[in-house]
Amino acid sequence: MDTSRQSLILVVNLRSTMAYDLHLLIGQMPVWISDINKAAPNLLDNFIVTTYLQYKNSYYMKSEIFSTSAELLEYLNGLVISAGDADQPTVAAINSAQSFSSAMHPASVVYVFADTPDSNGGPYNPKLSSNSVEMQTIQRMLAWRNKLVLLLSETDDAPMDYSDDSYDVFRRVVAATHGDVIVCEKTSVANIIDQLLPYYYQMENMAALYGVNPEQEVVLNIEADYPSQVVYILITSENAAVPGVLDQNGIQPRAETSGKYFKLIRTTVDATSEISVTSKKSSSVNVRVWINSANTVFLASNPDPTVDVGSAISTSELSSYTTAYIAGFTSVSQIKLVTYDTKAQSAPQVLNGNMTRGAECTYPYIFPAPQKSCTPGPFVQELTFTSGEITPIRLVPSFCAQPG
Numbered sequence: 001m002d003t004s005r006q007s008l009i010l011v012v013n014l015r016s017t018m019a020y021d022l023h024l025l026i027g028q029m030p031v032w033i034s035d036i037n038k039a040a041p042n043l044l045d046n047f048i049v050t051t052y053l054q055y056k057n058s059y060y061m062k063s064e065i066f067s068t069s070a071e072l073l074e075y076l077n078g079l080v081i082s083a084g085d086a087d088q089p090t091v092a093a094i095n096s097a098q099s100f101s102s103a104m105h106p107a108s109v110v111y112v113f114a115d116t117p118d119s120n121g122g123p124y125n126p127k128l129s130s131n132s133v134e135m136q137t138i139q140r141m142l143a144w145r146n147k148l149v150l151l152l153s154e155t156d157d158a159p160m161d162y163s164d165d166s167y168d169v170f171r172r173v174v175a176a177t178h179g180d181v182i183v184c185e186k187t188s189v190a191n192i193i194d195q196l197l198p199y200y201y202q203m204e205n206m207a208a209l210y211g212v213n214p215e216q217e218v219v220l221n222i223e224a225d226y227p228s229q230v231v232y233i234l235i236t237s238e239n240a241a242v243p244g245v246l247d248q249n250g251i252q253p254r255a256e257t258s259g260k261y262f263k264l265i266r267t268t269v270d271a272t273s274e275i276s277v278t279s280k281k282s283s284s285v286n287v288r289v290w291i292n293s294a295n296t297v298f299l300a301s302n303p304d305p306t307v308d309v310g311s312a313i314s315t316s317e318l319s320s321y322t323t324a325y326i327a328g329f330t331s332v333s334q335i336k337l338v339t340y341d342t343k344a345q346s347a348p349q350v351l352n353g354n355m356t357r358g359a360e361c362t363y364p365y366i367f368p369a370p371q372k373s374c375t376p377g378p379f380v381q382e383l384t385f386t387s388g389e390i391t392p393i394r395l396v397p398s399f400c401a402q403p404g
Contacts, residue, residue, distance in 0.1 A: 001106065001298070001325060001327065001362070002105070003105075003106060003107050003294065003296055003327045003328070004043075004294065005042075005043060005044075005045035005105050006043050006044060006045065006105045006107060006108045006109070006201070006202070007044070007045060007046050007047070007048050007103070007104045007105045007108040008033070008036075008044050008046075008047045008048070008108070008109070008111070009047075009048045009049075009050075009097050009098065009104070009108055009109065009110040009111065009146070010047070010048070010049040010050070010072075010097075010111050010113070011049075011050045011052070011090070011093045011094055011097050011110060011111070011112040011113070011114075012025070012049065012050070012051050012052075012076075012079070012112075012113045012114075013051075013052060013053065013084070013088050013090065013093070013113065013114040013115065013116070014051050014052065014053040014060070014079060014080070014081045014082060014084070015053060015081065015082070015083070015084030015085075015088060015115070015116065016081050016082060016083050016084065017084075017115055017116075017158065018081060018113070018114070018115055018153075019081050020186050020189075021113050021115065021153055021186060021189050022076070022079060022081065022113075024189045024190040024193065025076070025113060025189070025193065026073065026076050026077060027190065028190050028193040028194055029069070029072070029073055029076070029193075030069070030073070031194065032193050032194070032197055032198060033069045035198035036198060036201050039198070039201065039292070040201050040202060040292070040294075043201060043202065044069075045103075045105060046065055046066065046067055046101075046103055046104075046105075047065065047066045047067075047068075047069060047071070047072040048063065048064070048065045048066075048097055048100060048101060048104060049063065049064055049065075049066075049072060049075065049076070049097075050062070050063040050093050050094075050096050050097035050100065051063075051079060051093075052088065052089060052090075052092070052093040052096075053082060053084050053088070054084060054085050054087075054088055054089050054119055055082065055083055055084045055085055056085070059089070061089070061092070061093060061096055063096060063097060063100035063101070065100070065101045065103060084116075085116075085119060086116060086117075087116050087117050087118060087119035087121075087166050088114060088116045088118070088119055089118065089119045089120050089133075090112060090114045090116070090118050090119075090150075090170075091118050091120055091121070091133050091134055091137050091169055091170075091173060092120055092133045092137075093112075094110060094112060094137050094141075094148065094173070095133060095136050095137040095140055097110060098110065098137075098140050098141065098144060098146060099140060104144070106144045106145050106146070106298075107144070107145045107146065107147075107202070107296055108144070108146050108147075109146065109147045109148075109149065109200050109201065109203070110141075110146055110147065110148045110149070110179075111149055111151070111197065111200070112148070112149065112150045112151060113151050113153075113189075114150070114151075114152055114153075115152060115153045115154060115158075115160075115186070116152075117160070117161055117164075117166035117167045117170075118166050118167070118169050118170065119166070120132075120133045120134075120169070121134075121164070121165040121166035121167065121168065121169035121170075122134075122165055122169070123165055124165075124168070124172060126376040126377055126399075126400070126401050126402050127401065127402045127403075127404055128315070128401045128402065128403060128404070129404055134169055134172065134173060135401070137173055138173060138176045138177060138313070138399050139312060139313055139399075141173075141176075141177040142176070142177060142312035142313060142397060142398065142399060143312040145296065145298055145396075146177075147177070147178070147179055147200070147203050148173065148174060148177050148179030148180070149179055149180045149181075149182065149197070149200060150170055150174060150179070150180065150181040150182065151182050151184065151189065151192060152170075152181065152182065152183045152184070153183075153184055153185065153186040153188075153189055154183060154184070154185060154186065155185065155186055160183050160239075162238060162239055171210070171211070172378075174210070174286070175210035175211065175286075175342050175378045176377075176378035176397060176399045177397050178205050178208040178288065178380075178395065178397040180234060180236060180286070180288060181236065181286075182236055182259075182261065182262050183238075183239070183260075183261050184259050184260060184261065184262070185259070185260060188259050188260070191257065191259070192257075192259065195256070195257035195264075196257055196262075196264055199232055199264075199266075199292070201292060202292045202293055202294055202296075203290045203291075203292065204290060204291050204292075204293045204295070204296060204394055204395075205288060205289065205290045205394075205395040206222070206223040206224065206231065206289040206290060206291060206393060206395065207220050207222075207223070207287065207288065207289040207395065208287075208288050208289075208342065208380060208395055208397070209285075209286065209287045209288075209342065209343060209344055210286050210342040210343065210378075211284050211285075211286070211342070211343060212277075212284075212285055212286075212287065212343050212344075213282055213283065213284070213285070214243035214244075214277045214278050214279035214283060214285050215278075215279050215280065215281060215282045215283070217276055217277070217278045218276065218277040218278075218285070218287060219274065219275070219276045219277075220274065220275050220276075220277075220287065220289065221273065221274050222267070222269050222272050222273055222274060222275060222289060223269065223289075223393050224268070224269045224291050225291065225293060225295075225390055225392050226269075226390060227268065227269040227270045228268050228269075228270055229268060229269070229291055230266060230267075230268060230291065230292070231266075231267055231268060231269060231272070231289060231290070231291055232256075232264060232265070232266055232289065232290050232291070233245075233253075233264070233265040233266075233267065233272075233275060233287070233288075233289050234262065234263070234264050234265075234286075234287070234288045234289075234290075235262065235263045235265075235277060235285060235286070235287050236261060236262045236285065236286045236288075237261050237262070237283055237284070237285050237286075238261070238283065238284045238285070239261070240261075240281065240283040240284075241260075241261075242258065242260075242261060242262060242263045243277050243278060243279035243283065243285055244277070244278050244279065245263065245265065245275055245276070245277055245278075246275065246276050246278070247271075247272045247273075247274065247275055248272070248273050248274040248275075253265045253267055253271075253272055253275070293328075294328055295326075295327060295328030295329050295392070296327050296328065296394065297324060297325070297326050297327070297383050297394040297396055298324070298325040298327070298363070298396075299322055299323070299324050299325075299337075299381055299383070299396045299398065300312060300322070300323050300324075300363055301313065301314040301315075301320045301321070301322055301323075301398075302320055302321060302323070303318055303319060303320045303321070303369075304321075305321045305357075305366060307323075308323070308361050308362050308363055309323070309362055309363055310323055310363070312398070312399075313398065313399045313400070313401050314374045314398060314399070314400045314401070315374075315400070315401050315402075315403050316373050316374050316375065316376050316400050316401070316402055316403065317373055317403060318373065318403065319369040319370075319373065320369055321366055321367060321368065321369050322337060322351070322353075322366070322367040322381075323357070323361075323363035323364075323365060323366050323367075324337075324353065324363055324364075324365040324366075324367070324383065325362060325363045325364070325365075326365065326383075326385070329385070329387040329392065330387060330388065331386075331387055331388055332365075332385050332386070332387050333385065333386045334385055334386040335352070335353035335354070335365055335367075335383065335384070335385040336350060336351070336352055336353070336383070336384045336385070337350070337351045337352075337353060337367050337381060337382070337383055337384075338350050338351075338381075338382040338384070339351075339370070339374075339379055339380065339381050339382070339398075340379065340380050340382070341375070341377075341378075341379050341380070342377075342378050342379065342380060344380070349370050349371075349372060351367040351368055351370060352367070353365045353366060353367045354366065374400035375400060376400050376401065376402045377399070377400060378397065378398070378399050378400075379398055379399070379400060380395060380396075380397065380398070381395070381396040381397070381398050382394075382395055382396075383395075383396060
């Protein structure tokens with residue numbers, strides 16, 4: 001499994017209100033891609049773009065793939081915007097972008113530019129039989145280990161509507177795949193592309209919390225492969241000011257960039273070993289911590305321990321083994337898997353792994369089936385192991401589906 005190259009995947013809505021966003025995206029694209037190429041030379045192998053629009057009885061969705069950024073820019077410059085409905089099929093477009101080409105690389109990043117709630121957002125239904133666009137998208141993203149960033153722009157005259165399932169589906173997909181949903185003013189889109197998105201490459205999560213309340217104080221230990229490695233801490237809030245952040249010394253770390261509803265801190269474990277996220281008001285906050293690393297982990301689930309790879313999701317009421325593929329690390333030993341919910345409130349389950357399946361398997365490491373079946377919904381899998389003189393941590397998103 002080759003994880004040395006990645007695809008840059010764009011999903012862009014073509015509703016007329018996105019004209020300014022598209023203009024800013026085209027203008028910032030050359031510098032954005034250049035920044036990624038400088039940080040990780042030869043990483044981007046191809047560029048996939050999906051555009052979409054829904055208006056009354058008309059439905060448009062198209063995907064293209066390009067081998068160079070120049071071809072991508074030429075294509076973006078030729079896009080035409082048009083009138084569209086108040087809600088757009090964004091989640092369907094995210095799913096379509098990742099099912100379009102066999103040339104798509106795993107562990108890539110899907111960048112979404114939109115400004116409306118989702119037209120397919122229905123009530124939460126974690127059943128496999130639902131076959132909803134939401135469940136299809138979650139399964140596809142987990143199987144490919146792709147990361148998702150939803151950039152939703154708004155204006156004072158047209159603020160984002162958070163009120164029902166048409167927005168809640170974004171919360172659910174992001175929590176299930178350990179991505180980000182960032183709501184921002186349209187005038188801030190260029191700054192986000194320039195100051196935030198260049199750090200979105202080869203992202204390996206060290207922590208991922210969703211829907212936590214900073215009024216109760218959220219405390220996180222900051223981890224990395226080694227103490228001097230750069231760590232990124234992103235705090236996003238929902239329709240409320242970004243809460244305060246203090247380090248282990250009670251000092252507020254400097255923000256690398258920030259907006260109305262987000263704040264990015266760029267630091268190291270040497271400088272920041274712990275953070276606390278606090279607020280005097282109740283709100284819903286997401287906190288994601290990541291490093292940039294080419295070394296990653298894939299996990300799979302199956303009730304039969306002889307199956308090599310298995311499924312990217314688990315099923316409640318079904319006892320399943322977990323298997324692992326570890327890419328980039330050598331001399332791996334002392335493997336431990338800890339699972340907990342996306343708010344880190346449930347009692348963690350700890351499993352110790354081994355390599356009894358043999359190196360001939362694609363996923364050579366195996367963990368015993370847990371005594372307690374999973375609870376329907378998203379959960380976190382935290383893999384810790386020894387590799388040489390370091391003890392890496394890798395967070396892998398997972399989802400527990402209901403049978404039937």
